[in-house]
Amino acid sequence: MTTKKRNFIVFFGAAALLLAAVFFSLRFGSVSLTPDEFWGGMFFKEGYKTYTSIFYSSRLPRTLGAVLAGIAFSQAGTLLQRVTDNPLASPSILGINAGAGFAVLLMLVCFPLAYSLLPLAAFVGALAATFLILGVARSAGMSRVVIVLAGVALSALFQAGISFLSVVDPDALASYVDFSVGGLHGVKTEDLLLPAIIILICLAAAQLLSRRLALFCLGDTLAQSLGVSVKRVRLVSLIAAAASAAAAVSFTGLIGFVGLIVPHCARALVKGNMRLELCLAPMLGASLLLFADLLARTLFAPTEIPVGVFTALLGVPFFLGLVLRRKHHV
Amino acid sequence: MFEVSLSASYGKRKILDGVQFSLTGGITALLGRNGCGKSTLLNCIAGVLPYTGSVKLNGDVLDGLPARERAKRIGILPQIxxxxxxxxxxxxxxxxxxxxxxxxxxxxxxxxxxxxxxxxxxxxxxxxxxxxxxxxxxxxxxxxxxxxTPLVLLDEPTTYMDLPFKSVFFDVLKELAGKGKTVILVSHDLSDGMQAADHVLLLEDGGISFAGTRAECLEGEVVERAFGARRYTAEGVVLFR
Structure with a gap:
C-alpha cells in the first residue's frame, strides 16, 4: 500500500472514530434514554422537556468539553514532543499541571467561596508557570534541555507550594482534590466559549507551523540551515501548547496522560507526515477522552469514576501495542 | 565572491577573534587543530550560531537575513x-x-x-x-x-565514508566548484582535505594564520608547522602522517 493511500485511510478512519465517539457520548449516559426519548430531546419535541434538558444541559456540554480538551491536550503534547525532541514531553513539563494546581489551591485558601473563579485561576496559574519556565529557558538560548530541566525544577517548586498550602488549610485541600482528579462533570456550554476560541486559534497556529515543525527532527543546526527560525518557532509552539492546555485545564482539572500517549499513536500511524500528525493527534485525543468519559459516567452509574482511569485503561494497551510493533519492525 | 569578517564567543570565552578571509569560488580546505573553532566558524557562517561582524556573498550582506533567505544561499553538512x-x-x-x-x-x-x-x-x-x-x-x-546553494559548507564529511564513495564524493565537489559554487571543507584528515582543495585556510588562535593556494601551503610547509605532521608523496598523492 502506498504511503498516500495509507495516510488517506488513517485520516478518514480517525474522523469516523471521532464521529462515532461523539454520537455515543451524546446517546449514552448515566440516565438511559430510548431512541425516541433521545431524538425527541435533541429536537425539542413537545412532551420531551426532561430529555431536552438532559441533552442540552448535561450530555452536549460534556461532549463538547471532551472534544475540546482532547484536542487541546493532544496537540499540546504533539507540539511539545516535537520542539523539545523529547518523547516524554507532555503539558506537565511546561508546568501546566503544577501551575494550575497551585493557583487553584491558593484561590481556595484565600477565597474559599469563589468557586466560579477557579477556572480563571487554573488558566492564569498554568500560563504563569509556563511563562516563568520559558523566561528561564529563553535566557539560556531556548535550548531543548534547558526547557525540560527548567520545567521539572519549577514544577517541583509549585508542587512544594501545593504541599505547603494543603498543610496550612486542610479544608481547601478537600475541594482541591476534585480539581486534581480532573473530569468533565459540571461543565457548562457557556464556560466553553473562551477556551474553545483559544484552543482553535492554537490549532490553526500549529497547522501553520507544521512544515517548519517537520524539520525539527533533524536537530537545531540542520533545521536552522534549512530555513527554520528555530528559536522563534520553538517559542511560538510552546506558547500555543501552553495556552491550549491551560484553556483545557481550566474546565477539566488535571487530566493527565492524553497529552503523552496520543502524540505517539498519531506519529506511529502517519509515519512522519507532520501536517497529518497535527490533524490526527487532536482527532484521536478527542476520541480517547470521549470514550473514557463515557465509561467513567456509565460503567458504575450513578457513581462517576475519574476519567483519568479510563484514558489510561483505553490508551495504554493501544500505545504499548504500537511501541512493540515498531520495535519489532526495527 | 564570499567575504567573512567575524568574531564569536561561547559565554566569556572568545573562540573566533576577527576571522577575516575572502574566497572567489572553488574548494577550500579549512584546517586547524582540534578545538580551534573550525565547526564554530562554519556554524556562524550558516547562521546557526550568533556572531559579531559580517558575512557577504556576491555583495549581499547575509547578517540579519531571515533564516529562510540565508538557507537559499548557504547549505551545511554538520559534523554530528x-x-x-x-x-x-x-x-x-x-x-x-x-x-x-x-x-x-x-x-x-x-x-x-x-x-x-x-x-x-x-x-x-x-x-x-x-x-x-x-x-x-x-x-x-x-x-x-x-x-x-551557491555556498556549500562541509564539516568532517568524510568521517564514515568508505574509499569507493570518497572518490565519488570528491568528484561531486569538483563538479560543484566547476559550476561556480564555493565549497568550504573541514577535515581532520589532512590528506583528504589537501587532495581536493584549490585553496587552504589555516585557523589558529582564533584567526586565519594562513590563506593561500594548496601549492603555496605545501611549498611553505604551513601544515607541517601547524600540525607537526610530516608530508610525503605516494604515487603523486600528498599524504601526511
Whole structure:
C-alpha cells in the first residue's frame, strides 16, 4: 500500500472514530434514554422537556468539553514532543499541571467561596508557570534541555507550594482534590466559549507551523540551515501548547496522560507526515477522552469514576501495542 | 565572491577573534587543530550560531537575513548527524524546503537523480534511523546537493565514508566548484582535505594564520608547522602522517 493511500485511510478512519465517539457520548449516559426519548430531546419535541434538558444541559456540554480538551491536550503534547525532541514531553513539563494546581489551591485558601473563579485561576496559574519556565529557558538560548530541566525544577517548586498550602488549610485541600482528579462533570456550554476560541486559534497556529515543525527532527543546526527560525518557532509552539492546555485545564482539572500517549499513536500511524500528525493527534485525543468519559459516567452509574482511569485503561494497551510493533519492525 | 569578517564567543570565552578571509569560488580546505573553532566558524557562517561582524556573498550582506533567505544561499553538512525515523528520500527532499512548500515534479526527479548519482537510490524507502553512519552521511550529503546553494559548507564529511564513495564524493565537489559554487571543507584528515582543495585556510588562535593556494601551503610547509605532521608523496598523492 502506498504511503498516500495509507495516510488517506488513517485520516478518514480517525474522523469516523471521532464521529462515532461523539454520537455515543451524546446517546449514552448515566440516565438511559430510548431512541425516541433521545431524538425527541435533541429536537425539542413537545412532551420531551426532561430529555431536552438532559441533552442540552448535561450530555452536549460534556461532549463538547471532551472534544475540546482532547484536542487541546493532544496537540499540546504533539507540539511539545516535537520542539523539545523529547518523547516524554507532555503539558506537565511546561508546568501546566503544577501551575494550575497551585493557583487553584491558593484561590481556595484565600477565597474559599469563589468557586466560579477557579477556572480563571487554573488558566492564569498554568500560563504563569509556563511563562516563568520559558523566561528561564529563553535566557539560556531556548535550548531543548534547558526547557525540560527548567520545567521539572519549577514544577517541583509549585508542587512544594501545593504541599505547603494543603498543610496550612486542610479544608481547601478537600475541594482541591476534585480539581486534581480532573473530569468533565459540571461543565457548562457557556464556560466553553473562551477556551474553545483559544484552543482553535492554537490549532490553526500549529497547522501553520507544521512544515517548519517537520524539520525539527533533524536537530537545531540542520533545521536552522534549512530555513527554520528555530528559536522563534520553538517559542511560538510552546506558547500555543501552553495556552491550549491551560484553556483545557481550566474546565477539566488535571487530566493527565492524553497529552503523552496520543502524540505517539498519531506519529506511529502517519509515519512522519507532520501536517497529518497535527490533524490526527487532536482527532484521536478527542476520541480517547470521549470514550473514557463515557465509561467513567456509565460503567458504575450513578457513581462517576475519574476519567483519568479510563484514558489510561483505553490508551495504554493501544500505545504499548504500537511501541512493540515498531520495535519489532526495527 | 564570499567575504567573512567575524568574531564569536561561547559565554566569556572568545573562540573566533576577527576571522577575516575572502574566497572567489572553488574548494577550500579549512584546517586547524582540534578545538580551534573550525565547526564554530562554519556554524556562524550558516547562521546557526550568533556572531559579531559580517558575512557577504556576491555583495549581499547575509547578517540579519531571515533564516529562510540565508538557507537559499548557504547549505551545511554538520559534523554530528541526526537519525530521524523517516524514509531517506523524504529527508533528502527536505533540502528543497527553503525554496518550496510542495515539491514540483522536477524537484522530485532531481531528488531521485541526486540519490542515483551518489549510489543510494536503494535506500529510498529505508528509515534513516536504521542506516549506518556512512549511509547517513550520504543521505545528508544528498540533501545538501538538493538544497543547491551557491555556498556549500562541509564539516568532517568524510568521517564514515568508505574509499569507493570518497572518490565519488570528491568528484561531486569538483563538479560543484566547476559550476561556480564555493565549497568550504573541514577535515581532520589532512590528506583528504589537501587532495581536493584549490585553496587552504589555516585557523589558529582564533584567526586565519594562513590563506593561500594548496601549492603555496605545501611549498611553505604551513601544515607541517601547524600540525607537526610530516608530508610525503605516494604515487603523486600528498599524504601526511
Amino acid at each position: 548527524l541526526p537519525s530521524p525515523d523517516l524514509p531517506a528520500e523524504e529527508v533528502v527532499s527536505f533540502g528543497r524546503s527553503p525554496f518550496s512548500t510542495r515539491l514540483s515534479k522536477d524537484e522530485k526527479e532531481n531528488v531521485l537523480s541526486v540519490m542515483q548519482k551518489l549510489g543510494i537510490e536503494a535506500l529510498r524507502e529505508r528509515r534513516v534511523s536504521t542506516l549506518s553512519g556512512g549511509e547517513r552521511q550520504k543521505v545528508f550529503f544528498a540533501m545538501l546537493l538538493v538544497q543547491d
